[in-house]
Amino acid sequence: xxxxxxxxxxxxxxxxxxxxxxxxxxxxxxxxxxxxxxxxxxxxxxxxxxxxxxxxxxxxxxxxxxxxxxxxxxxxxxxxxxxxxxxxxxxxxxxxxxxxxxxxxxxxxxxxxxxxxxxxxxxxxxxxxxxxxxxxxxxxxxxxxxxxxxxxxxxxxxxxxxxxxxxxxxxxxxxxxxxxxxxxxxxxxxxxxxxxxxxxxxxxxxxxxxxxxxxxxxxxxxxxxxxxxxxxxxxxxxxxxxxxxxxxxxxxxxxxxxxxxxxxxxxxxxxxxxxxxxxxxxxxxxxxxxxxxxxxxxxxxxxxxxxxxxxxxxxxxxxxxxxxxxxxxxxxxxxxxxxxxxxxxxxxxxxxxxxxxxxxxxxxxxxxxxxxxxxxxxxxxxxxxxxxxxxxxxxxxxxxxxxxxxxxxxxxxxxxxxxxxxxxxxxxxxxxxxxxxxxxxxxxxxxxxxxxxxxxxxxxxx
Amino acid sequence: xxxxxxxxxxxxxxxxxxxxxxxxxxxxxxxxxxxxxxxxxxxxxxxxxxxxxxxxxxxxxxxxxxxxxxxxxxxxxxxxxxxxxxxxxxxxxxxxxxxxxxxxxxxxxxxxxxxxxxxxxxxxxxxxxxxxxxxxxxxxxxxxxxxxxxxxxxxxxxxxxxxxxxxxxxxxxxxxxxxxxxxxxxxxxxxxxxxxxxxxxxxxxxxxxxxxxxxxxxxxxxxxxxxxxxxxxxxxxxxxxxxxxxxxxxxxxxxxxxxxxxxxxxxxxxxxxxxxxxxxxxxxxxxxxxxxxxxxxxxxxxxxxxxxxxxxxxxxxxxx
Numbered sequence: 018x019x020x021x022x023x024x025x026x027x028x029x030x031x032x033x034x035x036x037x038x039x040x041x042x043x044x045x046x047x048x049x050x051x052x053x054x055x056x057x058x059x060x061x062x063x064x065x066x067x068x069x070x071x072x073x074x075x076x077x078x079x080x081x082x083x084x085x086x087x088x089x090x091x092x093x094x095x096x097x098x099x100x101x102x103x104x105x106x107x108x109x110x111x112x113x114x115x116x117x118x119x120x121x122x123x124x125x126x127x128x129x130x131x132x133x134x135x136x137x138x139x140x141x142x143x144x145x146x147x148x149x150x151x152x153x154x155x156x157x158x159x160x161x162x163x164x165x166x167x168x169x170x171x172x173x174x175x176x177x178x179x180x181x182x183x184x185x186x187x188x189x190x191x192x193x194x195x196x197x198x199x200x201x202x203x204x205x206x207x208x209x210x211x212x213x214x215x216x217x218x219x220x221x222x223x224x225x226x227x228x229x230x231x232x233x234x235x236x237x238x239x240x241x242x243x244x245x246x247x248x249x250x251x252x253x254x255x256x257x258x259x260x261x262x263x264x265x266x267x268x269x270x271x272x273x274x275x276x277x278x279x280x281x282x283x284x285x286x287x288x289x290x291x292x293x294x295x296x297x298x299x300x301x302x303x304x305x306x307x308x309x310x311x312x313x314x315x316x317x318x319x320x321x322x323x324x325x326x327x328x329x330x331x332x333x334x335x336x337x338x339x340x341x342x343x344x345x346x347x348x349x350x351x352x353x354x355x356x357x358x359x360x361x362x363x364x365x366x367x368x369x370x371x372x373x374x375x376x377x378x379x380x381x382x383x384x385x386x387x388x389x390x391x392x393x394x395x396x397x398x399x400x401x402x403x404x405x406x407x408x409x410x411x412x413x414x415x416x417x418x419x420x421x422x423x424x425x426x427x428x429x430x431x432x433x434x435x436x437x438x439x440x441x442x443x444x445x446x447x448x449x450x451x452x453x454x455x456x457x458x459x460x461x462x463x464x465x466x467x468x469x470x471x472x473x474x475x476x477x478x479x
Numbered sequence: 480x481x482x483x484x485x486x487x488x489x490x491x492x493x494x495x496x497x498x499x500x501x502x503x504x505x506x507x508x509x510x511x512x513x514x515x516x517x518x519x520x521x522x523x524x525x526x527x528x529x530x531x532x533x534x535x536x537x538x539x540x541x542x543x544x545x546x547x548x549x550x551x552x553x554x555x556x557x558x559x560x561x562x563x564x565x566x567x568x569x570x571x572x573x574x575x576x577x578x579x580x581x582x583x584x585x586x587x588x589x590x591x592x593x594x595x596x597x598x599x600x601x602x603x604x605x606x607x608x609x610x611x612x613x614x615x616x617x618x619x620x621x622x623x624x625x626x627x628x629x630x631x632x633x634x635x636x637x638x639x640x641x642x643x644x645x646x647x648x649x650x651x652x653x654x655x656x657x658x659x660x661x662x663x664x665x666x667x668x669x670x671x672x673x674x675x676x677x678x679x680x681x682x683x684x685x686x687x688x689x690x691x692x693x694x695x696x697x698x699x700x701x702x703x704x705x706x707x708x709x710x711x712x713x714x715x716x717x718x719x720x721x722x723x724x725x726x727x728x729x730x731x732x733x734x735x736x737x738x739x740x741x742x743x744x745x746x747x748x749x750x751x752x753x754x755x756x757x758x759x760x761x762x763x764x765x766x767x768x769x770x771x772x773x774x775x776x777x778x779x780x781x782x783x784x785x786x787x788x789x790x791x792x793x794x795x796x797x798x799x
Contacts (some may be wrong), residue, residue, distance in 0.1 A: 148759030148760065148761055152753060152755070177725075179573040179725040180570075181550075181570075184549050185755050187725070187756070188756055191727055204579065204583070206570045206583060207553055398561065420522075423522065425524075425551050426554065427522060428521060428753070433558075
């Protein structure tokens with residue numbers, strides 16, 4: 018690891034950027050640029066406790082992420098219709114972005130607000146006051162954000178999948194509707210294996226599903242499309258939707274390339290924290306699909322340059338860890354690296370949003386197939402099989418299954434995933450729970466991660 | 480009853496009429512929760528764990544039908560199948576307002592029929608189904624009439640298995656009328672009605688998942704013989720006011736209608752620990768019914784968490 022690539026504090030990052038801006042060769046200007054300190058002034062206090070990659074591309078990523086609220090307000094001011102997508106990781110957003118003057122965003126993403134603002138915003142307390150208490154997943158912060166109306170503009174249309182989804186989100190969304198925010202619910206059946214002789218179709222990710230289930234999802238997405246037609250005042254054509262799918266695939270292809278380089282490079286070229294955030298952009302393009310592409314291009318340029326130069330952001334012997342589930346506290350990613358690990362494969366619950374949408378079929382069929390490939394919709398065994406296959410492909414030496422506190426699925430899935438990884442790959446697995454703020458639990462999380470890293474190192478010596 | 484094939488289930492969306500028409504003996508269970516139950520101990524719904532334990536034990540049935548009405552039950556079904564239990568996972572639509580939702584449910588019933596046939600049952604006939612529907616509807620009407628006379632214990636007759644018919648009738652006397660609303664009661668929760676009675680209350684409406692609320696709508700007798708499966712689908716998937724439906728308007732329409740009709744002065748909202756679907760309802764039920772609500776988490780061998788009696792007594796005191 019060179020000094021140029023070592024992790025920095027937020028103050029160091031801002032000083033570095035100021036120095037670069039004043040230098041004879043300043044960084045190329047980009048949208049949403051500015052010092053990170055301005056976000057702290059807006060309440061994003063967690064930024065003060067994170068360690069950052071100093072690359073300009075990474076700073077661009079952060080600024081893009083942290084300015085989404087401004088972007089949404091500007092979109093509305095410019096006459097765009099806003100669509101809030103819930104329990105939707107990369108389907109309705111693809112559909113919505115195919116329309117002119119429609120901006121969609123991922124409301125469940127509000128679950129990071131308590132972390133980013135270090136609970137100062139009180140969203141979880143507001144959610145509790147409306148019945149969504151501590152026994153539920155931090156996604157309940159979304160309810161608080163609707164009540165306080167301080168974190169994003171209230172969308173013109175709310176859309177939520179329902180059926181084979183997590184109970185927490187479904188309960189929170191229903192509570193939201195009861196507070197006067199109507200929701201368009203669309204049915205997502207529990208994906209099952211086709212029965213012998215039953216017509217079946219392939220799904221992204223190497224899965225198969227009964228043709229009848231795909232047809233159902235397609236008809237449900239048709240209801241969403243008609244609602245969007247009405248909202249946008251525009252009857253979307255299949256050609257427009259196909260173009261939207263191609264654009265989404267362009268984004269996914271870049272992320273795929275980034276993952277491939279980051280996970281397979283001999284020495285790690287991008288820290289875990291920035292990598293996780295980069296993956297999150299793919300779900301809904303952070304409300305600006307074009308800038309998402311440019312952010313990915315900049316990151317790709319950076320990691321390619323680092324790999325070519327042999328520059329690493331971590332020691333060369335860092336243990337290669339596959340991480341399962343997103344973390345409510347972003348700092349957990351820093352913690353992994355502080356314990357001697359590096360990210361080498363992820364499954365943040367939206368692997369279907371990483372796979373290219375099928376382009377050889379009708380566009381609504383493509384969306385339906387992709388939606389049914391959602392790992393949450395199918396059995397944990399399907400998800401575990403993909404995790405094991407990806408962990409093998411990326412050469413993981415250990416796996417972390419990160420539990421989301423209160424999430425209905427985590428209690429059941431963790432065991433299945435850990436078992437599959439142990440049985441198929443013989444890798445050490447640690448299950449940890451990451452709350453929105455890990456500070457109080459950091460010592461115990463750290464010791465679990467250190468033990469995992471030590472175990473993986475010991476296996477190297479065998 | 481057909482050929483001794485016993486098919487167990489816990490969800491009200493599994494129609495016993497259909498299982499019977501498919502040549503099986505339907506056995507709706509109310510499993511007893513136990514801290515030693517299979518499945519993850521932390522964060523997992525105690526009722527889903529108890530159901531998984533019942534499916535794995537295999538004492539009460541030859542096969543088990545799970546329903547997708549909640550995430551945790553879906554996961555429990557997976558674990559039961561992985562462990563080798565003979566299971567079927569019925570996809571129950573959460574939406575109810577579209578023809579597609581009813582079609583999904585109908586398709587799933589037909590898939591279930593094929594599974595039951597493969598287990599040793601038979602293909603259902605319209606006449607056989609209509610006959611089973613008449614019998615079960617008569618039973619339900621009888622139970623409802625009995626419940627009006629002697630309270631929620633009448634619903635025990637809907638269930639098979641150990642613990643479903645225990646306990647004496649509550650003692651007579653002047654009592655505070657209460658509605659019991661919420662998730663499923665386990666076998667040991669029969670004790671809850673006694674606790675309420677001992678504290679001076681009387682359950683006049685059982686709106687739990689194992690009570691009156693989740694009985695199917697009355698069958699359309701005019702169409703029963705001609706198209707029994709359509710009538711069955713409408714009565715279950717089209718009308719059941721379950722907490723899993725989206726939107727949950729039917730649940731609240733039921734509460735607005737039935738709670739005032741019952742004369743209940745307060746509502747006890749019960750749910751198994753870690754049951755998410757019944758979280759965030761207390762305030763809404765108060766708004767919908769105009770009655771105060773006491774929310775209780777059910778768990779453990781005694782059917783309730785420590786301090787339950789005191790909380791019920793305080794609630795009744797407030798209502799007197």
